[in-house]
């Protein structure tokens with residue numbers, strides 16, 4: 587099989603966006619259990635159908651990439667419905683990729699799309715930097731298995747980073763990603779979709795003060811591009827962040843209620859006032875886990891973004907939301 591530059595495993599929201607961006611600079615091949623992922627339809631890359639839970643199949647199909655990006659996942663809410671399958675994909679699939687990268691001489695790096703969720707979602711103390719640690723018991727029940735998966739994935743990556751010292755295993759902990767094709771059930775997507783239809787924007791009472799960390803999808807693409815360039819130029823990339831772990835999110839958290847307010851403001855602006863959705867807080871009768879002061883207690887440290895990724899400044903959630911709303915309005919003009 588011919589050598590090539592970048593293998594992207596998982597062609598969902600993040601994987602497809604990375605494929606679109608990186609294919610402008612590199613020879614990219616995507617892999618997914620889905621034979622024709624819908625978000626790849628306008629992306630000109632070779633796609634191979636592949637199930638990462640089957641070691642022999644991945645070994646035979648992966649070939650000889652220089653860098654592998656791992657975005658395949660079973661996530662919330664499906665993870666609670668298919669727990670055994672989720673274990674196979676999220677844990678055993680990651681183990682398979684770690685092992686294959688180690689055993690493939692042409693491949694020098696595996697990059698995992700990690701998440702800020704591993705920090706937990708409440709009772710923050712101190713500074714959230716790359717060594718803040720793992721708190722899967724500080725998340726809502728519905729997110730627990732996802733966070734446990736992401737924590738195990740990081741553990742595997744960190745183990746292999748030590749075992750295979752001639753390779754590099756990188757963890758990019760993304761904030762919740764904002765982009766046109768974000769998951770249907772993401773709060774930002776629901777707010778924008780409903781708001782643009784003139785329906786109320788509905789944060790929940792129990793979570794409206796939850797501080798969230800976000801990243802725009804184009805900043806994810808730029809950061810991965812920069813990291814891959816460094817790995818390609820240097821072999822394994824020069825030493826940058828602690829243990830090859832990067833916190834990749836806009837450093838200032840916003841609450842769900844603020845997200846709702848930003849969406850409302852963006853909709854008013856980009857529809858020139860024709861649509862002005864109401865914000866209606868919905869009481870689901872669930873225990874209130876967050877208070878108005880939680881955001882102020884959340885201090886983050888994303889390190890030297892300019893040094894790591896050559897990005898001057900990350901887009902704020904507000905800028906990202908305004909762009910998405912503008913794009914959707916423009917599509918209907």
Ligand SMILES: NC(=O)c1ccc[n+]([C@@H]2O[C@H](COP(=O)([O-])OP(=O)(O)OC[C@H]3O[C@@H](n4cnc5c(N)ncnc54)[C@H](O)[C@@H]3O)[C@@H](O)[C@H]2O)c1
Pocket residue numbers: 595596597598599600601617618619620623636637638639656657658659660661675679699700701702736759760761762763764769
């Ligand atoms: N979307 C976000 O806001 C966000 C935030 C932080 C981190 N992340 C991380 O980014 C990564 C990608 O997230 P996403 O939002 O693009 O998810 P997604 O669900 O859109 O994409 C995941 C893809 O993995 C594929 N997949 C599932 N099982 C597979 C298997 N056995 N073999 C091969 N492919 C398989 C799915 O078919 C899907 O296309 C995940 O690791 C996630 O934890 C996402």
